[in-house]
Amino acid sequence: MSCKCSQNSSDLTLLKETLDRYAAVPGSLITVLQKAQAIYGYLPADVLNHIAEQMSIPAAKVFGVATFYTQFRFKPVGKYLIMLCQGTACHVNGSLMLEKAIFDTLGIKDGETTEDGLFTLKNVACLGCCSLSPVMMINDETYGSLTPQKVRDILAHLKKDALKEAAEQ
Amino acid sequence: MISIKVGQGSCGISAGAAKVYTALEQQLKSNHDVQLSVTGCIGMCYLEPIVDIYSDGELIRLVRVKDTDAKAVADYISTGDNSFIENLIVSDEDKHFLDSQTRIALRGCGIINPNEIDDYIANGGYTALKKALIEMSPEGVIEEIKVAGLAGRGGAGFPTWFKWNAARSSQGEEKYLICNADEGDPGAFMDRAVIESNPHNLIEGMLIGAYAIGAKEAIVYVRAEYPLAIIRLERAIEQAKEKGIVGENIFGSDFSCSFRIKAGAGAFVCGEETALIESLEGSRGMPRLKPPFPAQSGYWHKPSNINNVETFANVSWIIENGGEEFAKLGTDDSKGTKVFAITGKIKRGGLVEIPMGKKLSDVIFDIGGGMKTGRDYKCVQLGGPSGGCIPADMQDTVIDYKKLSATGAIMGSGGMVVMDGSTCMVGMARFFLDFTAKESCGKCTHCRIGTKRLLEILNRICKGEGKEGDIELLEETCNEIKAGALCGLGQTAPNPVLTTIKYYRDEYEAHIKEKRCPAGECIDLVKYSINPEKCIGCSLCSKKCPVGAICGEIKKTFTIDSEKCIRCGQCMDACRFGAVEKR
Known part of the structure; x- marks a missing residue:
């Protein structure tokens, strides 16, 4: 098997505007990576290499910075990104049971995506909604005061929605 | 004119405040005597969504409002008949939650509209900045902060005036003022609340700080996980620019200062000031060796000063009311007030600002209402991953920097997680070590590998595979990490383990010797x-x-x-x- 690092084929022109604005501004690598992730949904290897080249920063540093921060992803995420809060208040109020309920229902652990590409689970540090703990956020919606049963119901509901949507198309 | 304000901080929105707002808008659109607006977070998170009705200077506060209650609110407005909203009105018990607080850093939060600079100005905003620029010298500002005795609210409690003075005295034309809004402690959310609810107060405090140290550029480093805070702060900066409050020759003085936001990318260690500077420069956020301190060589190796949000949120009040007034509050060691984010098994969870010198029990029982579970109060965790647990029998501990440190915990940024008997203390230590092991930047061997070893031992104990001598091994490893880590985060990472061993050694022993989890939380042992x-x-x-x-x-x-x-x-x-x- 040969190395496939450079075989993604992302549309690099999408990044032009960002690079035109920031490439020469010192200290703006993290900002560029954030904008790139907003465009592509994750950071493909060819995009990282392109950023390194355009900003005249060694690729090793670009990869080093990207892998240092939890915000950056290197794989595409599912249709529903479950951000499960693991803050102290949520921990005290049972977030581990929720993680288990998600695993039992979907078979995914932190950082994994279901085979059907519907759900990705990401454990996150405090979402700052401590009074509603335990909390999870799916895409932009926050769900609070959860129990394992509520989580199972929410996931089943989303899955049903997605299947219905797929059938309609 | 009746004014209705819907509290829309992040927690309020999660609880459904945006839906309530839309529903009220629908119901009240034909009523031109009512002004509907957005406000931030009043801090009574457990009662969200909250709707405040102001008429003739009187306030009626409605709590746990649902979108379906909008009609009842509209009916009340049109008839003045209280019976429509009776079941929504805040109880006296809940009123006590706010009435027993002293609000300086949180003043204006949940009252003013965070999206309108005019609302801030109408409530006395930016007068302190004007006073500082027109009537005071930079040295005079620093002196006032010194008299106030303001200490850094981010955790370490270092005197603010000293840092400002060091940055002011440093050689060089180019200086930076930085705000640390990378609120990473799980369980603390006061900085988010200040930015979301009263962003101009932060801007004003920072501009006064920039004037004092001689900085021409102010930067706020905000957590990427706080999107709403970023949006509101961006809008506030734009409005301040339009009014000439940010920019050249502010209020006609010689002082000019630009202002910008930098979004963090998720790394707990960036709460450490030198790591934050590295991150601002676009690198991995790894701490630098001190000295030189940022006051001498910080952002781009220029003199820089870093304070956290809550620290800056106190500044304009101090300038307006005088340092002496601020110093009247608190204890000999710790002046002013402190904001706590109180969560966990507490009945009334939210943001509490009290003068230093109160007791832990005042916050947990008098303000917080005790446990919501009916079980006994067990302990409180203070200071997040750098802090520790203080057990129930020490609930009369006085809240000031020294007294809290003496327990083995720290004041920290003010996260206060209250626990009852259902929380396993070994599990709690494991939770924090899991966090610090993941978040260790990797620079120092003792922190990088030591936290991992601690986590492995704690995992074993929680699984019922603990061995004789594990407690001693934990203690030894903890002391190694404390001695061998470069930054404050590494040095304090063992605190959750050390304090739980100190106060709950019996729980560790039950796990190790009897293979039993007294709290019934460790899944392998129940x-x-x-x-x-x-x-x-x-x-x-x-x-x-x-x-x-x-x-x-x-x-x-x-x-x-x-x-x-x-x-x-x-x-x-x-x-x-x-x-x-x-x-």
Whole structure:
């Protein structure tokens, strides 16, 4: 098997505007990576290499910075990104049971995506909604005061929605 | 004119405040005597969504409002008949939560509209900045902060005036003022609340700080996880620019200052000031060796000063009212007020700002209302991953920097997580070590590898595989990390382990020697059983069990086969008679 690092084929022109604005501004690598992730949904290897080249920063540093921060992803995420809060208040109020309920229902652990590409689970540090703990956020919606049963119901509901949507198309 | 304000901080929105706002807008659109607006977070998070109705200077506060209550609110407005909203009005008990606070850093939060600079100005905003620029010298500002005795609210409690003075005295034309809004401690959210609810107060405090140290550029480093805070702060900066409050020759003085936001990318260690500077420069956020301190060589190796949000939120009040007024509050060691984010098993959770010198029990029982679970209060965790647990029998500990440090915990940024008997203290230590092991930047061997080893030992203990000598090994490793880590985060990472061993050694011993978790939380150590006196033989638990570990005959007592049981707890959730027991 040969190395496939450079075989993604992302549309690099999408990044032009960002690079035109920031490439020469010192200290703006993290900002560029954030904008790139907003465009592509994750950071493909060819995009990282392109950023390194355009900003005249060694690729090793670009990869080093990207892998240092939890915000950056290197794989595409599912249709529903479950951000499960693991803050102290949520921990005290049972977030581990929720993680288990998600695993039992979907078979995914932190950082994994279901085979059907519907759900990705990401454990996150405090979402700052401590009074509603335990909390999870799916895409932009926050769900609070959860129990394992509520989580199972929410996931089943989303899955049903997605299947219905797929059938309609 | 009646004014209705809907509290829309992040928690309020999560609880449904945006839907309530839309519903009210619909109901009230034809009523031109009513002004509907957005406000930030009042801090009574447990009562969200909150709607405040101001008429003739009187306030009626409605709590736990649903979108379906909008009609009742509209009916009340049109008829003045209280009975429509009676069940929504805040109780006296809940009023006490706010009435017992002293708000300086949080003043204006949940009252003013964070999206309108005019609302801030109408409430006395930016007068302190004007006073500082027109009437005071930079040295005079620093002196006032010194008289106030303001200390850094981010955790370390270092005197603010000293840092400002050091940055002012440093050689060089180019200086930077930086605000640390990378609020990473799980369980702390006061900085987010200040930015979301009163962003101009932060801007004003920072501009005064920039004037004092001689900086021409102010930067706010905000967590990327706080999108709403970033949006509101961006808008506030734009409005301040339009008014000439940010920019050249502010209020006609010689002082000019630009302002910008930098979004962090998720790394706990960036709360450490030199790591934050590295991150601002676009690198991995790894701490630098001190000295030189940022005051001498910080951002791009220029003199820089970093304070956190809550520290800056106190500044304009101090300038306006004088340092002496601020110093009247608090203890000899710690002046002013401190904001706590109180969460966990507490009945009334939210943001609490009190003068230093109060007792922990004042916050937990008088303001917080004690436990929501009916179980006994066990301990409070202060200071997040750098802090520690303070047990119930020390609830009279006075809140000031020295007294809290003496317990082994720290004031920290003010996260206060309250726990009852259902929380396992070994599990708690493991939780924090899991966090610090993941968040260690990797620079220092003792922190990088030491936290990992601590986590492995704690994992073993929680699984029932603890060995004689594990407690001593934990202590030894903790002391190594404290001695061998470069930055404050590494040096304090062992605190959650050390304080739980100090106060709850018996729980560690129960896990290790008896293979028992007294709190019943460590999943590998608990056993589920069915109480024959409560079981009516409905078979619901047996149907729910995913592994077929529960059997029995209808209308007779069911039993759980411990060998097969995977301890998922679904039987316990399912049973309507409380017959499934965990121990």
